Amino acid sequence: MRETDCCLEAERIVLKAGRAPLTVRFRPGEIVGLAGLDGHGQEVFLEVLAGWRRPLAGEVRHSGRAGGAPRPIRNFRDAMRRGVAYLPRDRRRTGIFPALSILDNFAIASLNRDTRIGFISPRIRRERYSRFKDLLSIVADDPRRTITTLSGGNQQKVLLARLLVREPDVLLLNDPTRGVDVATRQLLYGVFKDLALKGMTIVILSSEIEEAIFLSNRVLVFRDSTLSAELSGVELDNDRVISAMFGRAA
Amino acid sequence: MTATAAKMKGQAERFRLPGIAGIGFAGLLFVVLLLVNVYLNPERFLPHSWGTLIGLAAPLISAALASTPAILSGRGGLDVSIGPLMGFVNAIVVTIIIAKWGLAGPVAVWVAAIVIGAAFGAFNGFLAAIVRIQPIVATLGTYLVLAGLTTTIVPSPTGTIPSWFSGLSGAWSFIPLLVIGLLWFALTRTPYYTALMATGSEDRAAFTSGLNVTLIRFLAYLVGGVFAGIAGLSLTALIGSADPNIGETYTLLAISSVALGGVSLAGGRGGFIGATIGALDIFLLQSALIYFNVSTFILQTAYGAILVLAVASTAMQKSSGGRDL
Numbered sequence: 001m002r003e004t005d006c007c008l009e010a011e012r013i014v015l016k017a018g019r020a021p022l023t024v025r026f027r028p029g030e031i032v033g034l035a036g037l038d039g040h041g042q043e044v045f046l047e048v049l050a051g052w053r054r055p056l057a058g059e060v061r062h063s064g065r066a067g068g069a070p071r072p073i074r075n076f077r078d079a080m081r082r083g084v085a086y087l088p089r090d091r092r093r094t095g096i097f098p099a100l101s102i103l104d105n106f107a108i109a110s111l112n113r114d115t116r117i118g119f120i121s122p123r124i125r126r127e128r129y130s131r132f133k134d135l136l137s138i139v140a141d142d143p144r145r146t147i148t149t150l151s152g153g154n155q156q157k158v159l160l161a162r163l164l165v166r167e168p169d170v171l172l173l174n175d176p177t178r179g180v181d182v183a184t185r186q187l188l189y190g191v192f193k194d195l196a197l198k199g200m201t202i203v204i205l206s207s208e209i210e211e212a213i214f215l216s217n218r219v220l221v222f223r224d225s226t227l228s229a230e231l232s233g234v235e236l237d238n239d240r241v242i243s244a245m246f247g248r249a250a
Numbered sequence: 251m252t253a254t255a256a257k258m259k260g261q262a263e264r265f266r267l268p269g270i271a272g273i274g275f276a277g278l279l280f281v282v283l284l285l286v287n288v289y290l291n292p293e294r295f296l297p298h299s300w301g302t303l304i305g306l307a308a309p310l311i312s313a314a315l316a317s318t319p320a321i322l323s324g325r326g327g328l329d330v331s332i333g334p335l336m337g338f339v340n341a342i343v344v345t346i347i348i349a350k351w352g353l354a355g356p357v358a359v360w361v362a363a364i365v366i367g368a369a370f371g372a373f374n375g376f377l378a379a380i381v382r383i384q385p386i387v388a389t390l391g392t393y394l395v396l397a398g399l400t401t402t403i404v405p406s407p408t409g410t411i412p413s414w415f416s417g418l419s420g421a422w423s424f425i426p427l428l429v430i431g432l433l434w435f436a437l438t439r440t441p442y443y444t445a446l447m448a449t450g451s452e453d454r455a456a457f458t459s460g461l462n463v464t465l466i467r468f469l470a471y472l473v474g475g476v477f478a479g480i481a482g483l484s485l486t487a488l489i490g491s492a493d494p495n496i497g498e499t500y501t502l503l504a505i506s507s508v509a510l511g512g513v514s515l516a517g518g519r520g521g522f523i524g525a526t527i528g529a530l531d532i533f534l535l536q537s538a539l540i541y542f543n544v545s546t547f548i549l550q551t552a553y554g555a556i557l558v559l560a561v562a563s564t565a566m567q568k569s570s571g572g573r574d575l
Binding site: 076077080081086088093094095096097098099100104107108109111112114118119120162 | 441444445447448452456457458460519
């Protein structure tokens with residue numbers, strides 16, 4: 001019998017023609033790191049998990065918090081609806097809305113939760129925002145100002161809050177600490193660990209090996225668009241990850 | 251002193267409405283043109299003639315407002331069929347609804363106008379958002395179809411309208427504008443409006459946020475179509491008959507008004523207040539120049555010059571102000 005508590009599974013995913021298929025299960029409460037040299041398939045894999053792009057073969061299945069048999073994810077919006085949240089890498093192009101306020105940037109993925117008889121209630125929206133402002137210590141005087149008045153780190157926190165407010169059970173992070181200051185990084189690490197403790201599955205692609213090792217329960221190392229190594233426990237150290245990245249046996 | 255200045259600056263930014271940004275030039279032009287008009291022809295601007303005055307301006311203002319949603323939706327969003335749609339509504343309402351079917355009451359006329367507007371708005375939305383034909387090409391197709399249909403139904407000016415209908419260009423001329431305004435105001439208070447502005451400014455980010463970008467764009471054309479239907483009523487009230495040649499002229503004037511009013515043709519920026527002021531600028535310019543018996547050719551040249559000047563000044567304002575929108 002399959003593991004009943006498994007909430008996201010990648011089943012025989014082929015990322016590139018002729019490469020070995022990948023089968024990975026992601027469990028609740030687990031932080032999984034994705035590592036690899038740039039362009040070796042880890043980012044494609046994350047985008048496949050998010051329903052953002054289609055694999056050459058195989059499928060990604062997800063079972064909601066309520067359990068039940070895992071069903072395939074059809075596309076990105078389907079994934080989002082079902083509680084798989086994706087934080088893209090390019091904050092400027094696919095993340096923030098520079099012309100909109102901090103508040104609107106926060107609420108854009110959950111607009112229907114602010115409404116009363118179909119109309120937006122600014123009060124409900126501000127209350128929702130203030131919960132996440134405290135949780136993520138967002139430094140912003142006035143949420144009605146445009147998001148571009150914030151530092152990169154705080155913009156990232158707003159984007160994270162945008163996803164978290166939907167209460168996802170899987171959080172896919174594409175290099176979330178890129179261009180973020182050290183203090184904010186520490187805070188984000190704390191938030192991720194805390195979310196995992198509460199049962200969220202977190203998959204984090206990091207361009208920094210130390211970060212992936214520090215955060216993750218296990219790290220999947222990619223090489224040439226397929227899995228090169230899966231490291232956890234005592235095996236999970238810098239040297240082994242680097243060896244796997246370069247395709248050498250550790 | 252500096253602290254106070256900084257605080258005041260902060261306050262000013264805080265109370266800047268997103269819809270007001272970028273209409274500086276158009277607003278200034280409006281004040282100047284209004285003063286010129288009042289000086290030239292004070293009689294027209296006295297309270298007792300406000301109804302007629304609004305009735306004269308209403309078709310252009312509503313046409314500008316009808317053009318706005320599609321433009322706001324971004325990625326080349328544009329509906330050039332607004333003018334012919336107004337003309338088509340005018341033709342159908344006068345010759346078929348009122349003359350042929352004898353349904354001369356307000357309910358039938360309003361329902362017909364809104365249904366026709368919605369149908370063609372949905373058709374444009376289908377072509378531009380769902381089939382993803384370039385909006386300018388898709389709506390140009392609709393433009394030609396509608397212009398052809400209108401001329402077929404009404405080869406030359408004809409027909410009359412009941413007295414309640416003529417009232418919509420007199421004492422009650424504010425009603426169609428008010429209806430459009432209220433509908434839009436209600437819309438700005440719904441999640442749809444935030445989604446529309448977000449999609450218009452950054453459609454990739456909108457998709458990443460899980461918004462249904464296609465549906466949002468489709469609805470923008472639909473809403474524009476409904477407004478164009480109502481604009482067709484203002485037009486009909488003003489001319490008092492069915493005229494096949496007049497609707498089309500509104501397309502380019504409406505787009506000029508919208509651009510003049512600081513609504514970005516790139517999408518996601520601007521709003522109804524800007525579009526209204528832009529339309530009023532064009533209207534006041536028109537009435538001032540007509541006072542001097544200037545030929546229509548000069549009138550068009552003046553529109554063009556003002557439009558280029560306004561768009562250029564908005565662009566310069568943005569680049570020198572350093573405000574990162």
